[in-house]
Amino acid sequence: MEAIFAQFLNGLDKGGAYALIALGLTLVFGTLGVVNFAHGALFMLGAFCAVTFRRLLTLEQVTVSETELTPWGSPLEIRVPYAEQWFGDFGQVLIDYSVPFSILLAIPVMLIIGVAMERGLIKHFYKRPHAEQILVTFGLAIVLQEVVRSFFGANPIPQPIPSSLVGAADVGSWLGMQANQVVYPWWRLVYLLFSVVVIGGVFAFLQFTTFGMVVRAGMADRETVGLLGINIDRRFTIMFGLAAILAGLAGVMYTPLLPPNFHLGMDFLVLSFVVVVVGGMGSLPGAVAAGFLLGIVQSFASMTEVKAIIPAIDQIIVYLIAVIVLLTRPRGLLGRRGVMEN
């Protein structure tokens, strides 16, 4: 029972990441009708916002010791981050909490990147076939990852968990189970909570604001909204920026769990598309539901007991589910009638 619950938590944690990425992906598809293969690259760029922010915070003043030597006989270099020199203890806290603080950098940066991407390139492909959209956005993804590679190198760059969130919580005891039977890392719980809050925020924004109402109307019938004199294109551009922010934030908070490298986006891209297809193209609740569902199923499939019955099932389970869903329910779990059917 405890093992199953622990894997369930694992699945929620993975599902949170899938859902966040897929939500942005399906938002772009639902509003602009664009199949954006560069969405994974936005996740990667968000992760590198965290890397950049930490690098800025840890820029160091280097002084050479006159008395101490390294074991290889060179003068010892003493390095002190400027942030610590200028801000003292607060500087240390800034460095320690660099990952959550980097959200402040990631939001404007990702908004600018998203809007620039949509205005500079993607808007020219609105009326082109999906195959051309896929080609151009995939090409853009490759360009973006090579740019990151040239600046940051090819190796993963670990990002630390804030010191107060290192270690694991005894989740089992919260639920009345025996102590220490189900423990789960604090940062993974933070990530899960973060993804739930962000997803809730996006739904609330679309549901309870005038802007959101217009966007939803535009998603349902773009032409009629346009005939009412509303500039729906401008709102959709902002939605592209919002989708970029979502992917970016998912990337920022994921860095302590998986050290980012230039290829991170591609690793998540295929899975995210599977999530969108399983959830239903253009369906926001479908993307979220499928994200969590596939995360949980993937986690259970990696249990030793399951793999003893079907070896390596954890590597293919997500795609197997996609095949089954498409065969039995071609619109996906919560797909809308008419989407991608013409």
Added chain:
Amino acid sequence: MSKLKGGLSRRKVLKTAGAGLVTAGVAPSIFVRGAWAQEFCNNPTGDTVTLGFNMPLTGAYADEGADEQRAFELAVEHLNGGGDGGMLNTFSSKTATGNGILGKKVTYVTGDTATGSDAARDSARRMIERDGVIMLSGGSSSGVAIAVQGLCQERGVIFMAGLTHSNDTTGKDKKRYGFRHFFNAYQSGTALAPILGEQYGTQRRAYHLTSDYTWGWTQQESIKNATEALGWETVETVLTPVGAGDFSQYITPVLNSGADVLILNHYGFDMVNSLTQSVQFGLRDRQANGQDFQIVTPLVSDLMAQGAGDAMKGIYGTSNWDWQSPDEASQAFTKSFGAKFGQPPSQAAHTCYVQTLLYADAVERAGTFYPPEVIKALEGFEFDGMGNGQTLYRAEDHQCLKRVHAVQGRENPQSNFDRLETVAVVERDVADFDASLFGGELGPYDAAAC
């Protein structure tokens, strides 16, 4: 006597022809060292000789690859007479004098194995065919080492393996043209088991997470056999894909498995990720079966310890070499490397540096680049002054036999380079094993014209 046209007699013709045959057939072996020089792959004919260094510059073992590249650069510099000479000053064989190899200046080309066998073979083939390398070295994966040494055997190019720890490299997949300086998984088990028994007792239940390729399999088998011989029970062995990144789905089942030891048969970024994530899951602070839960990493390096940071504290493993070893050779190498690159060398750097020097020395002793003669010079070669004490390149399997370091993560490191501490040096005779234990055939000496 019959006269041929032009005034030549038959006697003259026969004499000339006979002299010519003698000159062609015998004189080279008397007057020219390297008499076999015409018929082998990439025979260096100019003033330079080119070596090929094939390393993981990307992928899960990229940190090791970057350090290997530094070591090769330093080795070539020393062979060409630059720098302070490093281990050339301490090496027991004094043939290499900083004048290149057989008087030819050493140049090199590099390739990226991307921590994958296919990419490694492509890169190696390119260096052999396009760049004309006479020797290949490097790599940080046994899968890569086995793939590349197979290619080298076909092409007749000597492969001085970099970091490869699988029993198969000099076991069932050994090749006449492949040489391994690094120790193997069996020796890790031999060195580590007594310490594990002493520290953690004999009533333990172990859970293995293992990289799913040749190194992981043999590492798991060796440490499993060694710990079961202590009396430990193996609860479960689980294979994980190389470069998995997020190991949470593999770590979660450990919690309720009844195990009280987690053995991570991982290397490079995989080990850094699996170890840090295991610690995040609270395994190190856990109690199981009335004992403190323990984590073991059978093969560990300074680079991985740096990547894992505080998660490495107190954890046992083994290493091929330790830059803090007090012997003169290790200190000479550390000094050279540190002065040039501002950091101490890793065990991957050490083994690559030593392999390059050993190849150069073997060529000098053989007096030729002709691979079969160089191979014979390496086979059964006893040497010292390379940081591992008295060492033998065993002829039967091309495995170096030498000391093995049992290490532990320091509780209070003085710097990020000081995260591992040697807790025991297992002598060569203890770490020795039968050359036929892991099977395989070395194959022929025949040189190939590539």
